[in-house]
Amino acid sequence: MPVYAGAQEVATAAPTVLTVQGTSTAPVTLTAEDLGKMPRTTATLTSEGKSADGKPAEVKTTTYEGVLLYDILVKAGWQFGHGMTGKGMASYVVATGKDGYQVVFSMGEIDPMFGGEKLMLADKANGAALTGREAPFRMVAPGEKMHARSIFGVVKLEVVRLRN
Secondary structure: OOEEEOOEEEOOOOOOEEEEEOOOOOOEEEEHHHHHOOOOEEEEEEEEEEOOOOOEEEEEEEEEEEEEHHHHHHHOOOOOHHHHOHHHHHEEEEEEEOOOOEEEEEHHHHOOOOOOOOOEEEEEEOOEEOOHHHOOOEEEOOOOOOOOOOOOOEEEEEEEEOOO
16 A cells, blocks of 8 residues: 655555465465575576577576475474374475466475475575566475476465365
């Protein structure tokens, strides 16, 4: 909502938020400030662009900084480890971008007692805040050969339980 200062309208930026659903009875909302206070990690993605003629172009390397998906889900109330065995193993996370693009990560691949993938929700790239289509957050799956699950503009994480 705009704030009026005299005759001039001053835009106030809404806080950047991430909604986490399905880990507890009510959705959890985390702000960029909340994530900034959590344990931080980095990951590097290397990608090859394509030239106008479709041939490989310059290799681009980007170092992302953010919070492990594991830590975000723990903060939101998900029980990993022995608390996840049984029915919890038939659960997964759907990450949704602001453009509606969605990807899935199984709980077993996130949990360090099982797959332990270092999946990260990044808020910085090469030391600067994410901008443009990557903002507000980018999911980074550094161990993957294709980066199709390293999606841009993440606004929601939802835990889906296949068995209750």
